[in-house]
Amino acid sequence: xxxxxxxxxxxxxxxxxxxxxxxxxxxxxxxxxxxxxxxxxxxxxxxxxxxxxxxxxxxxxxxxxxxxxxxxxxxxxxxxxxxxxxxxxxxxxxxxxxxxxxxxxxxxxxxxxxxxxxxxxxxxxxxxxxxxxxxxxxxxxxxxxxxxxxxxxxxxxxxxxxxxxxxxxxxxxxxxxxxxxxxxxxxxxxxxxxxxxxxxxxxxxxxxxxxxxxxxxxxxxxxxxxxxxxxxxxxxxxxxxxxxxxxxxxxxxxxxxxxxxxxxxxxxxxxxxxxxxxxxxxxxxxxxxxxxxxxxxxxxxxxxxxxxxxxxxxxxxxxxxxxxxxxxxxxxxxxxxxxxxxxxxxxxxxxxxxxxxxxxxxxxxxxxxxxxxxxxxxx
Amino acid sequence: xxxxxxxxxxxxxxxxxxxxxxxxxxxxxxxxxxxxxxxxxxxxxxxxxxxxxxxxxxxxxxxxxxxxxxxxxxxxxxxxxxxxxxxxxxxxxxxxxxxxxxxxxxxxxxxxxxxxxxxxxxxxxxxxxxxxxxxxxxxxxxxxxxxxxxxxxxxxxxxxxxxxxxxxxxxxxxxxxxxxxxxxxxxxxxxxxxxxxxxxxxxxxxxxxxxxxxxxxxxxxxxxxxxxxxxxxxxxxxxxxxxxxxxxxxxxxxxxxxxxxxxxxxxxxxxxxxxxxxxxxxxxxxxxxxxxxxxxxxxxxxxxxxxxxxxxxxxxxxxxxxxxxxxxxxxxxxxxxxxxxxxxxxxxxxxxxxxxxxxxxxxxxxxxxxxxxxxxxxxxxxxxxxxxxxxxxxxxxxxxxxxxxxxxxxxxxxxxxxxxxxxxxxxxxxxxxxxxxxxxxxxxxxxxxxxxxxxxxxxxxxxxxxxxxxxxxxxxxxxxxxxxxxxxxxxxxxxxxxxxxxxxxxxxxxxxxxxxxxxxxxxxxxxxxxxxxxxxxxxxxxxxxxxxxxxxx
Numbered sequence: 053x054x055x056x057x058x059x060x061x062x063x064x065x066x067x068x069x070x071x072x073x074x075x076x077x078x079x080x081x082x083x084x085x086x087x088x089x090x091x092x093x094x095x096x097x098x099x100x101x102x103x104x105x106x107x108x109x110x111x112x113x114x115x116x117x118x119x120x121x122x123x124x125x126x127x128x129x130x131x132x133x134x135x136x137x138x139x140x141x142x143x144x145x146x147x148x149x150x151x152x153x154x155x156x157x158x159x160x161x162x163x164x165x166x167x168x169x170x171x172x173x174x175x176x177x178x179x180x181x182x183x184x185x186x187x188x189x190x191x192x193x194x195x196x197x198x199x200x201x202x203x204x205x206x207x208x209x210x211x212x213x214x215x216x217x218x219x220x221x222x223x224x225x226x227x228x229x230x231x232x233x234x235x236x237x238x239x240x241x242x243x244x245x246x247x248x249x250x251x252x253x254x255x256x257x258x259x260x261x262x263x264x265x266x267x268x269x270x271x272x273x274x275x276x277x278x279x280x281x282x283x284x285x286x287x288x289x290x291x292x293x294x295x296x297x298x299x300x301x302x303x304x305x306x307x308x309x310x311x312x313x314x315x316x317x318x319x320x321x322x323x324x325x326x327x328x329x330x331x332x333x334x335x336x337x338x339x340x341x342x343x344x345x346x347x348x349x350x351x352x353x354x355x356x357x358x359x360x361x362x363x364x365x366x367x368x369x370x371x372x373x374x375x376x377x378x379x380x381x382x383x384x385x386x387x388x389x390x391x392x393x394x395x396x397x398x399x400x401x402x403x404x405x406x407x408x409x410x411x412x413x414x415x416x417x418x419x420x421x422x423x424x425x426x427x428x429x430x431x
Numbered sequence: 432x433x434x435x436x437x438x439x440x441x442x443x444x445x446x447x448x449x450x451x452x453x454x455x456x457x458x459x460x461x462x463x464x465x466x467x468x469x470x471x472x473x474x475x476x477x478x479x480x481x482x483x484x485x486x487x488x489x490x491x492x493x494x495x496x497x498x499x500x501x502x503x504x505x506x507x508x509x510x511x512x513x514x515x516x517x518x519x520x521x522x523x524x525x526x527x528x529x530x531x532x533x534x535x536x537x538x539x540x541x542x543x544x545x546x547x548x549x550x551x552x553x554x555x556x557x558x559x560x561x562x563x564x565x566x567x568x569x570x571x572x573x574x575x576x577x578x579x580x581x582x583x584x585x586x587x588x589x590x591x592x593x594x595x596x597x598x599x600x601x602x603x604x605x606x607x608x609x610x611x612x613x614x615x616x617x618x619x620x621x622x623x624x625x626x627x628x629x630x631x632x633x634x635x636x637x638x639x640x641x642x643x644x645x646x647x648x649x650x651x652x653x654x655x656x657x658x659x660x661x662x663x664x665x666x667x668x669x670x671x672x673x674x675x676x677x678x679x680x681x682x683x684x685x686x687x688x689x690x691x692x693x694x695x696x697x698x699x700x701x702x703x704x705x706x707x708x709x710x711x712x713x714x715x716x717x718x719x720x721x722x723x724x725x726x727x728x729x730x731x732x733x734x735x736x737x738x739x740x741x742x743x744x745x746x747x748x749x750x751x752x753x754x755x756x757x758x759x760x761x762x763x764x765x766x767x768x769x770x771x772x773x774x775x776x777x778x779x780x781x782x783x784x785x786x787x788x789x790x791x792x793x794x795x796x797x798x799x800x801x802x803x804x805x806x807x808x809x810x811x812x813x814x815x816x817x818x819x820x821x822x823x824x825x826x827x828x829x830x831x832x833x834x835x836x837x838x839x840x841x842x843x844x845x846x847x848x849x850x851x852x853x854x855x856x857x858x859x860x861x862x863x864x865x866x867x868x869x870x871x872x873x874x875x876x877x878x879x880x881x882x883x884x885x886x887x888x889x890x891x892x893x894x895x896x897x898x899x900x901x902x903x904x905x906x907x908x909x910x911x912x913x914x915x916x917x918x919x920x921x922x923x924x925x926x927x928x929x930x931x932x933x934x935x936x937x938x939x940x941x942x943x944x945x946x947x948x949x950x951x952x953x954x955x956x957x958x959x960x961x962x963x964x965x966x967x968x969x970x971x972x973x974x975x976x977x978x979x980x981x982x983x984x
Contacts, residue, residue: 267938268929
């Protein structure tokens with residue numbers, strides 16, 4: 053009898069302790085006021101003294117993502133593992149590499165001065181939004197198109213577009229299909245839950261083309277079904293088509309149609325309610341674009357630190373305290389360029405002429421070259 | 432030993448000493464409340480309820496915090512405000528995505544509700560067909576394991592062991608990518624005969640299409656059956672069972688049906704073709720001969736026979752082909768096509784959604800013939816310029832036409848298609864659940880006492896009769912409850928259909944979640960749908976179970 057009563061009491065005690073430990077969840081918004089002490093050596097002719105500046109900084113409407121990331125010691129990015137060129141997990145080296153992954157490294161370099169202080173969480177087309185909504189990842193850099201519904205009803209904010217893309221269609225060369233209307237009566241493989249599905253339906257409806265969609269869960273299964281011959285066409289963003297073409301059995305037997313079915317501006321995104329973290333991501337991306345515009349790359353960053361051009365000095369944080377207002381160090385941009393490179397280097401490393409993709413810059417050139425990459429000024 | 436009435440050396444410890452004076456009973460011998468079973472029982476129940484309520488409260492708090500973080504955008508009403516009662520308003524917006532397989536009509540302009548309905552119907556289709564097939568397979572496999580035939584029982588055991596011990600998703604992938612998609616491509620389809628096409632895009636079978644004259648013919652069919660029955664009864668009344676008691680009823684029934692067919696075909700002028708007078712169709716004895724003559728003029732042949740047509744090269748044949756305009760999914764198409772195919776006339780079909788589009792194309796000269804309902808065509812002809820240069824001629828309409836599949840462009844048209852996706856999910860589920868059901872059936876059969884089988888054999892029943900009449904009816908009482916679980920498993924496992932591209936409920940709703948962003952509302956709908964389907968299945972089986980349960984005296 054005594055033993056039976058004892059076990060009941062023990063069980064109740066454990067349950068009570070667990071409740072006390074786990075109780076009281078929920079997040080609270082905190083207004084953060086911080087005093088930042090800045091020590092900087094300024095090489096100015098005539099005044100060789102070091103200045104100590106105390107700058108009180110307040111971040112209005114800040115969420116706590118930056119603090120969480122800094123406390124954790126690394127930034128967690130939601131990325132892709134199966135799109136070569138943008139986000140790909142190399143099966144031999146087990147390392148993530150790609151255009152989007154490089155921007156994740158850029159954020160890590162800006163926050164921690166260490167590009168390796170990041171972790172990539174592979175997400176599928178379906179799991180990416182819940183992963184960001186739930187807080188599992190800090191930022192999503194994963195071929196995600198900026199649309200109004202994602203900006204509003206999903207509760208996300210978008211950063212600058214890192215890649216201007218459009219939706220395309222891949223078909224077999226020997227199928228005789230030269231334009232979208234030739235797909236009448238045919239089957240098209242598409243990945244689920246992406247803007248691709250909706251665009252395909254809209255475009256085909258506008259062209260009055262009857263087709264049969266085959267919707268699969270992830271990019272790999274979609275590609276395999278197309279490769280086996282189940283579908284006449286395979287549709288996704290053109291950059292995705294280029295990267296998937298490499299993984300087909302006979303890449304040269306397929307051709308991407310010239311027609312662009314939609315606008316697909318791809319960029320990083322984060323949760324609503326965290327303007328500070330958003331500013332960090334935005335200005336890290338703009339830093340890479342601005343650096344390319346100014347001719348700063350990873351090889352000449354150190355020399356540029358001693359440049360005469362005040363625009364360069366402001367960008368690299370030698371003059372001014374732009375980085376401090378973000379909650380980072382003043383030289384956050386210099387760190388980014390040194391560790392990861394400017395926009396052009398990132399592009400060439402992942403999608404450039406030396407890679408199997410060889411995607412022309414086209415819309416992704418700088419504005420001075422006729423493209424759309426334009427950074428607001430760093431001042 | 433004291434002098435009291437009760438012996439004291441064999442009393443249990445907790446009982447107060449009965450020999451003592453009542454006034455000196457110590458209170459410590461009463462059971463304290465923290466050891467009293469009744470108090471502890473009540474305390475435990477209270478604690479349990481508190482734990483449940485606190486857990487639910489914590490979960491609810493989590494959910495509402497999450498909702499607040501997402502913002503009011505999730506529950507937008509039409510007037511711009513945000514409230515919980517507008518939680519499902521977004522489901523009325525246009526779906527803007529296509530679904531590959533649908534049981535009822537659906538287009539991209541339909542609402543999310545309709546897309547959800549398509550998903551539910553697709554799941555029910557898989558569940559119903561799957562349950563029937565898997566029961567058959569499971570019962571056969573279960574009986575096979577217990578069979579005396581060594582090979583049969585070994586095969587069944589191997590099947591059960593392999594299928595039960597591999598994950599269902601792996602089996603589905605294997606079935607779809609490694610088996611079904613490896614069938615030959617469309618252009619090299621296997622043709623096992625009877626107009627069947629077997630290829631990696633599915634199996635396409637000829638299928639009957641019912642035209643507008645079918646109800647008329649059906650009436651004649653009923654008349655024929657009544658005739659048959661009448662004759663049969665009359666003839667059977669005669670003593671001595673005449674030897675031709677089958678012949679007369681069958682013949683008379685068949686005659687009535689044949690008369691009905693002839694009437695429906697030739698005296699029912701609901702189908703017509705619209706051609707221009709220039710085609711000189713009017714001058715021929717009938718429309719088809721006229722069209723034949725029209726095509727023969729364009730070809731270097733004198734008659735349309737397969738032998739002659741083989742000599743013509745493909746380009747000339749394609750240019751000379753008769754262009755026919757028809758409405759989509761209309762039975763006019765198989766009706767007309769079967770008639771011109773019997774004359775070997777080469778043709779090309781253009782399909783339209785609406786009659787005015789077809790007539791517009793015809794007026795431009797893109798097609799030479801429009802086929803459709805006579806009344807509709809007459810109305811369209813009336814609005815054409817030079818209406819009397821166009822000729823409306825009725826054609827025969829067969830009540831039932833066989834729609835034969837035909838390779839046209841990128842896919843087969845006509846007939847009925849079983850897609851590889853449906854086949855993959857269906858056979859994957861049937862094989863998987865069949866293995867579990869086989870074990871349940873085997874348990875049920877073994878639960879019937881051996882004496883029953885021995886008695887059956889002693890009575891001279893064959894093995895089949897023993898199984899069917901003695902063992903299985905008794906085994907059913909053990910089989911049905913776990914069988915219900917397996918049916919529910921099959922229904923819920925169909926949610927893996929996205930892996931093989933079959934648009935079931937989960938696949939369609941995942942797209943809705945991705946496009947609308949309201950994961951909570953849509954998941955609630957998914958759960959509700961599965962709950963409804965599962966509860967229906969289990970209610971049905973519970974009713975059946977009550978019918979076969981052992982009646983206790």
